[in-house]
Amino acid sequence: MFKSQGPVGLKRFSTAEATVAAAGKMREKTLTMETLNPHVKAVEYAVRGPIVTKAGEIERDLQEGGKQPFTEVIKANIGDAHAMGQQPITFLRQVVALCTFPELLDSPTFPEDAKKRARRILQGCGGTSLGSYTASQGVDFIRQDVASYIEQRDHGVPADWENVYLTTGASDGISILRMLVSGQGSSRTGVMIPIPQYPLYSAAITEMEAVQVNYYLDEDNCWALDINELHRAYQAAKQHCQPRVLCIINPGNPTGQVQSRKCIEEVLHFAYEENLFVMSDEVYQDNVYSPDCEFHSFKKVLYEMGPEYFNSVELASFHSTSKGYTGECGFRGGYMEVLNLDPDVRAQLIKLRSVQLCPPVSGQAAMDVIVNSPHPEEPSYARFHEEKNAVLGALAEKAKMTEQILNGVPGIRCNPVQGAMYAFPQILLPPKAVEEAKALGMHPDMLYCLRLLEETGICLVPGSGFGQREGTFHFRMTILPPKEKLKVLLDKVRDFHIKFLKEYATLEEQLR
């Protein structure tokens, strides 16, 4: 492992300054890097890490007329659809605007189905206002709508709305992990996460002082989850911790794979046998592009495995307004469904969530539109589906294009982007580049991404921020930029990569 480097771009502050006290008297700071909570210090979150800070600096420099070898920074570091030009779904925005300013309910410019939903949402709010706190679990009938949606999605598998908790995005839901962290030493809670993973998981584990247990996805097999590897990781971890939680991301982030039904059944069987609490991150459930793949919820598969599974495995699954076809990240809406929670523990969960009062109510409203979209007989049906299909159709096209262009570059190998919003290609880095990075105390793919940013204006996230097999290197890029811009981005990556390989080639290779 390489030592992770300090944040780029915050250099104008120096530690020296920090300890200089005010005139006359030396007064130490209370909160310094020495006294900082060590678990906070240990947290890493690459998606908004040093590369992104640097990209922001370059962007500002460009705005102020600075000279760069490019005219625009293209940010493909984060799944932020609207920032990349994706348009909001009209119906969703209409409903939330109506809820925000109910005088509009009298306006003829809004369709009746949007008004109907807005009135219903407001009826569920204290004082019929979006400005009231809701129950900490969210508005009751929105939870009921979510349950109906889940039942429909899962072809009739029953969903109890009291198992549904609305959240502040999926990131907030994942804090349920806190409940599961206990024990000391070798009985400390181990949390199994895929590698590569979305770094929210490793960040939460670090901050909560749980033990991270890595299981590696199979890159040679389209990033599939290999049940043998899961067994291996579990057995190895048992030596030094108590694995109690199994995290799954399906469709995968950053890896873009969609798990097969068979694989999910194996995983659930394993969780059943080993008494693991399953956390299933399914925020990309609407983002499946490959015609050979289908989204199966962990819950549906659990149900199909029979009541001895369905009535016992503790399963929390997560969804969000931020992904799918809506891409409403800024609303911070989401939900989790939690199955088979011990009833006393359920009361504890409600208590814990109460401390933060409630998720943002406009996010709850947005979530309601997603789970209760226009019906065929309603006036907004056609437009809603047209917009939805346009977004998902474009993403599918871009997924294909990304894979094809990247696989055309020597030294880049990209699995099919079956789902989600990311490609996570492997990049072959010449030994000289790896050595140079080591000398700089930097991950080699960080060096690569920094150079890419500085030379082309393209902002990607190094694979090291997500985890990868020792000695392999990757980057994560979103497929969200508009098609033309994505093409430019991919072409630039190709040209950069070829140039990079040449630059770091051995003399022998250069002469070849």
Added chain:
Amino acid sequence: MFKSQGPVGLKRFSTAEATVAAAGKMREKTLTMETLNPHVKAVEYAVRGPIVTKAGEIERDLQEGGKQPFTEVIKANIGDAHAMGQQPITFLRQVVALCTFPELLDSPTFPEDAKKRARRILQGCGGTSLGSYTASQGVDFIRQDVASYIEQRDHGVPADWENVYLTTGASDGISILRMLVSGQGSSRTGVMIPIPQYPLYSAAITEMEAVQVNYYLDEDNCWALDINELHRAYQAAKQHCQPRVLCIINPGNPTGQVQSRKCIEEVLHFAYEENLFVMSDEVYQDNVYSPDCEFHSFKKVLYEMGPEYFNSVELASFHSTSKGYTGECGFRGGYMEVLNLDPDVRAQLIKLRSVQLCPPVSGQAAMDVIVNSPHPEEPSYARFHEEKNAVLGALAEKAKMTEQILNGVPGIRCNPVQGAMYAFPQILLPPKAVEEAKALGMHPDMLYCLRLLEETGICLVPGSGFGQREGTFHFRMTILPPKEKLKVLLDKVRDFHIKFLKEYATLEEQLR
């Protein structure tokens, strides 16, 4: 101390059920009360505790035609203004609705100043959409608007916008505490909090495994903060922990006092001398009713104390969209300003906040309206101030009425409600009632509030949920219900209290 009782109203679940495994095979649950994170288990949060759960049950029963000795549950347990009928500020909602559905920017029904602000907010959002993530600290120019607002509020004391972080309500901001928790045993971080306190603080301290250090507010002196008591608490705590953080709530929650400038200066001097990180909860800064009181921000006083203070004391202060005259709780908007943070630690704070991506953008927009309200020359100025003054005027009236009626009840003593939204009267409970509660394993004021709820439909929070001096009893009530309803509530409390005193009087007292 009395053992706290289990949650009321979740009785339909039994622990027995939880351990019954599915047909055929016994499979233990992973997450039980035994394996639950013990720090999560220890968290208490009275504002949404058992009384509120019970109130919800009674409310549902009434809706379903159940018979109760009253026709309506009146919830005065939580500072939830809109739920109590307070109307939103029109201008704020107009701006947020315009941001949500920008087609309305062409509509002649919206005033130009609202459109201007909405356009500006959208310019600050990626893809000019409220649906994009913002920077984790919030939209830059909204942070700049907050800084200008603070400068104006504090009569010119400089504010650096890079010290401003937008938050998901103030509750989220307070999680900065996590950074300060470190050390083991007698060097573990101690966090000084007022007693009575808003239980978010004790909940956070418990969950983060810090040491709670109580300093008692002076009930006989209008709940003022007594500097000698602060010294006492600090010295006592030094025996078993390292006090590093001092929390202040001003105006007070649940106690409603407004701190004098002199008191604030003493507190800041103390924090300076003892190297404490100050967390100043100022979410009620616009809620000052008593003509003898004025809000002084901790920051302004720190500035006035001179550069040796202003440039060294680490101070985080919190504000929110939820209180003041807007009462927009559901938007989950807020900010914190953090002074004198070590620059390396600042980078850590930004990293930590990045993991949750960003605060809800509609909440950020709402916050922007509060700090950048209509100017005198703008079309919405008159209406905005009319609405604002109506809300604050009504609150001032209700603060006075609450104090007067409660002080007319034998056995109730209520300090003036100088600010915030709560009264926290002391209630004299007969020894027989105290004994009965003890026998039930219940706090005596919990017994009182439960009886009050069951007999009158009024939902208050027992003083034990906020902390109080041993042997004293209180309840917290909001002054938010509309005047007529508040009058009914107070009359019912009076009648109940007199009846309660009679019921539990000794034989001797009854014969008197």
